[in-house]
Amino acid sequence: MADVLTITRPDDWHLHLRDGEVLPHIVPATALQMGRAVVMPNLKPPVTDVHQALAYRERILAHVPKGRQFDPLMTLYLTDNTTPQIIAEAGASEHVKAVKLYPAGATTNSDSGLTDLGKLDDICAALTEANMPLLVHGEVTHNHVDIFDREKQFLDDILVPLVARHPHLKLVVEHITTKEATEFVNAHGDHVGATITVQHLAYNRNHMLVGGIRPHLFCLPVLKRNIHQQALQDAVISGSAKFFLGTDSAPHAKGAKESACGCAGCYSAYAAIELYAEIFEDLGVLDKLEGFASFYGADFYGLPRNTDTITLVKEDWQVPMEMAFGQDVIVPLRSGETLRWKLRQ
Numbered sequence: 001m002a003d004v005l006t007i008t009r010p011d012d013w014h015l016h017l018r019d020g021e022v023l024p025h026i027v028p029a030t031a032l033q034m035g036r037a038v039v040m041p042n043l044k045p046p047v048t049d050v051h052q053a054l055a056y057r058e059r060i061l062a063h064v065p066k067g068r069q070f071d072p073l074m075t076l077y078l079t080d081n082t083t084p085q086i087i088a089e090a091g092a093s094e095h096v097k098a099v100k101l102y103p104a105g106a107t108t109n110s111d112s113g114l115t116d117l118g119k120l121d122d123i124c125a126a127l128t129e130a131n132m133p134l135l136v137h138g139e140v141t142h143n144h145v146d147i148f149d150r151e152k153q154f155l156d157d158i159l160v161p162l163v164a165r166h167p168h169l170k171l172v173v174e175h176i177t178t179k180e181a182t183e184f185v186n187a188h189g190d191h192v193g194a195t196i197t198v199q200h201l202a203y204n205r206n207h208m209l210v211g212g213i214r215p216h217l218f219c220l221p222v223l224k225r226n227i228h229q230q231a232l233q234d235a236v237i238s239g240s241a242k243f244f245l246g247t248d249s250a251p252h253a254k255g256a257k258e259s260a261c262g263c264a265g266c267y268s269a270y271a272a273i274e275l276y277a278e279i280f281e282d283l284g285v286l287d288k289l290e291g292f293a294s295f296y297g298a299d300f301y302g303l304p305r306n307t308d309t310i311t312l313v314k315e316d317w318q319v320p321m322e323m324a325f326g327q328d329v330i331v332p333l334r335s336g337e338t339l340r341w342k343l344r345q
C-alpha cells in the first residue's frame with residue numbers, strides 16, 4: 001500500500017469558521033489544507049447581504065497564514081426578509097457563491113431562518129436566474145416529527161416538490177445522513193448534489209450513545225442507524241460526482257458541548273483531509289478520494305479545479321485532547337486518538 005498520496009488540493013464545500021477571537025485558531029487549519037471553502041453564514045447576527053458577506057470575508061482573510069492562497073466562498077443566510085433583489089446582487093458579486101436555507105429552529109443559530117417555506121419559490125426563481133446554488137439544512141422542525149425522521153420528511157415534504165417546481169435550480173443537500181437522501185440525490189440530474197461529512201461516514205448513532213453519551217459526536221442532522229451510515233459509504237464508494245466533501249466542521253467550546261444542553265457540531269477541520277483519507281482507505285477506495293475531495297464540488301459549482309497539489313504521508317500522529325478556541329478550548333473529533341495520515345506541510 002502506498003505510503004505517500006499526492007492529490008489535487010481539496011476544497012471544503014461546507015464549513016463553519018465562526019467569527020471574532022476564535023478566527024485566528026480556526027481559519028489557519030482549513031487554509032493550510034483547502035484551496036477554498038464554502039463558509040456558512042450562521043453567525044450571530046447572520047450574514048444576510050453581500051455587504052456583510054464581504055466584510056466577514058475580510059475578517060477571515062486576515063487570519064490566512066502567509067504564503068497560502070485561500071479563497072473563502074461566501075454564502076448568504078436566507079431569512080424571511082431575503083428578496084430576489086438581494087439574490088441578484090449576490091449573483092453579481094465575485095465572492096458570494098450560494099444561499100443557505102435553514103428552516104427556523106433546525107440547528108445552531110437558525111432562529112433567523114425561514115419560517116414560511118412558501119416564500120421559497122421567488123427565491124428559487126432568482127437563484128436559477130443567477131445560476132447560484134441553494135444549500136439546504138434539510139430537516140423539518142415540527143415537534144411531532146421524531147428527530148431521526150426529520151431529514152427524510154424534509155425530502156418528501158419540501159425538496160421533492162421544490163425540485164419539481166424548479167427543475168433547473170442547483171441544489172446541494174448539505175451534510176446528508178440517510179439512505180433516503182442518497183436516493184433523492186441519485187434520482188435527480190446533475191444539478192442536485194450533496195455534501196458528506198467525516199462524522200456521518202465514520203459513525204452511526206451507536207457510537208454516540210452506547211456505553212455512555214458522547215457529546216462530541218452530537219451534530220445535526222444527528223447520526224443515524226448503521227444502515228444509513230452504510231448508504232453514505234456506498235455513495236462515496238460509487239465514485240458518483242454528485243457527492244463531495246463538506247466537513248460541516250462546526251466548533252463549539254468544550255463547555256458548551258459537555259453540558260446539560262450540549263450544542264450540536266463536530267470539529268474536524270484541523271485534519272479534514274487526513275480524516276477522510278483514513279475512511280476512504282478503510283473502505284478500500286483511496287483512489288476515489290481525489291474526485292470527492294478535489295474535483296466534484298468545483299465541477300458542481302462551475303468553478304475551476306485547483307491546480308496545485310497536497311501530499312499526505314503515512315505517519316501515525318496523536319490528536320491533541322484539546323485545542324485553543326479564543327479564550328476557550330475545543331475538543332476535536334477523535335481527540336487523543338491516533339491518525340494514520342499526515343499532511344506534509
Ligand SMILES: NC(=O)N[C@@H](CC(=O)O)C(=O)O
Nearest residue numbers: 016107108219220250264265
Ligand atoms: N452541524 C451542526 O451540528 N452544527 C452547525 C450548524 C449546522 O450545520 O447545522 C453549527 O453551526 O454548529
Ligand SMILES: [Zn+2]
Nearest residue numbers: 107137220221
Ligand atoms: Zn446544518
Ligand SMILES: [Zn+2]
Nearest residue numbers: 016040248250
Ligand atoms: Zn453546517
